[in-house]
Amino acid sequence: MLTTLYGKLAAVLLGLLCLIGGLYICLTLMTTRLYDQEVTQKLNRALAQNLVAENMPLRGGHIDRQALEDIFHLLMVINPSIEVYLLDPQGTILAYSAPPGRVQRQQVALEPVHRFLHGGSPWPILGDDPRSLTQQKVFSVAPIPPQGALEGYLYIVLTGEEYDSVTQMLQGSYMLRLSLWAAGAGLVFAVGVGLLLFHLLTRRLRKLAATMDAFQQSDVADPVSQRGAAQPLEVQRGDDIDRLGATFQAMTRRIHQQVQTLQHTDRLRRELVAHVSHDLRTPLAALHGYLETLCLKDTQLSPQDRQHYLNIAVRHSTRLGTLVAELFELAKLEAHETQVHAEAFSLAELVQDVVQKFQLMAHKKQQRLQAQLADDLPFVWADIGLIERVLDNLLQNALQYTAPGGTITVALTLQGPSIAVQVTDTGYGIPPEELPYIFDRFYRAAQGHQDTAGGVGLGLAIAKRILELHGSTIAVDSTVHGGTTFTFPLPIAHP
Secondary structure: OHHHHHHHHHHHHHHHHHHHHHHHHHHHHHHHHHHHHHHHHHHOOOHHHHHHHHOOOEEOOEEOHHHHHHHHHHHHHHOOOOEEEEEOOOOEEEEEOOOOOOOOOOEOOOHHHHHHHHOOOOOOOEEEOOOOOOOEEEEEEEEEOOOOOOOEEEEEEOOOHHHHHHHHHHHHHHHHHHHHHHHHHHHHHHHHHHHHHHHHHHHHHHHHHHHHHHHHHOOOOOOHHHHOOOOOOOOOOOOHHHHHHHHHHHHHHHHHHHHHHHHHHHHHHHHHHHHHHHHHHHHHHHHHHHHHHHHHOOOOOOHHHHHHHHHHHHHHHHHHHHHHHHHHHHHHHHOOOOOOOOEEEOHHHHHHHHHHHOHHHHHHOOOEEEEEEOOOOOOEEEOHHHHHHHHHHHHHHHHHOOOOOOEEEEEEEEEOOEEEEEEEEOOOOOOHHHHHHOOOOOOOOOOOOOOOOOOOOOHHHHHHHHHHHOOOOOEEEEEOOOEEEEEEEEEEOOO
8 A cells, every 4th residue: 555655656756847847948948049039139239220321222212222132142141041121111011131922921010110229128029020920030120211211121030031940950959958858857856856755754654564563463462652662643733644653553552452351351251150150059059959858858858857958949049040130130231231211200219118128138137227318309310120129239238248236227318419329237348459349240248257148249230230321320438347338329300
């Protein structure tokens, strides 16, 4: 791609230089011709005046043929390319030195003649060429007589047809040589400039290509800016190469982030498989063991033992079902398959219902579960089913990590355009080093005194994902042996 780009650039540059060379040749020829005309006219400015002073070709309105022949003969000897014309006061041609039938004009315009005689115009001054209806040439002219009443003009064309033929031949030869020299010089200059520009322009591209190769050899895992191969560029102030470099840097950083995300996701996947395998194996093994015991010793077991084994099997079956349900629920949330159906509802009534639902569990654990609700709370705008799931998970987590005699409180307070929900317990608390990980899947606190038969480490992850779908966040504040508080806001519903 770069080769094609710079090949086109070199072709355009070469064409531009050839155009400049052609314009230079045309300008040189034009200025050379004007200079030659100016020099010729200035050198022969007094030619007609001198001839009239020596031989008066027009006397009393009559042509002196002998004097005119002498003038023709003298000029043919001196310069055969000069053409002589005798004009009357109106510019009509009375006689001429050209061969018969070659003169096409009957009259010469007098305006250039007057300008020549008065010297009021820049040189060269061009007058009509009697041998052509369109051309103009440099001339010399003198009034007849030099003093007194005007009887006519001696009009001398300084560059006649013979001069034109010789000039065209010389110009052709000069044009050929100049064209060849200009073409050769232009080609050499174009090649030199093209190579220099190619080297200068591709220098940054070679550096960028080296950076790309280094990035590729690093298995696209290390962004450019971190290796120092290129510094961040200001795209608005740079050219196309700078923008390309800046775009490549941004791309490498994005790829690096994506690689890190994939690595993190892969690590979570492996941890998920390990945790799922462990959490599924334990209840399955226990369930299988007790069911196998019931099958093998059915006739030997007392009704009390049989009921005890069945209760344990049911408990493990329930735990297994809960784990599978939470796995499917989290998978749906992360796959964006769960849709939020928001509506206006009373959050205070929902909290009372959820607290009432967990009162029996709290009573069995010898814990106190209570709700603290502010007066006249407005409705909130959210999915009531999903918010109930968040409250369930937070309360299950609080009941699991709170010792007997502890207190779990659900509080609602009005904070600006939202209602803040706080779930506070007086449990064991969470060490500061574990706080960043409590919302990870299958994470459970490291203490050994929690209820290991409780959750499987997905409740907080599910709660966080549900709140993210609502555009909300969840914060945690915990003190070891001082309890934990989870807080999240919900927007107020407006009519």
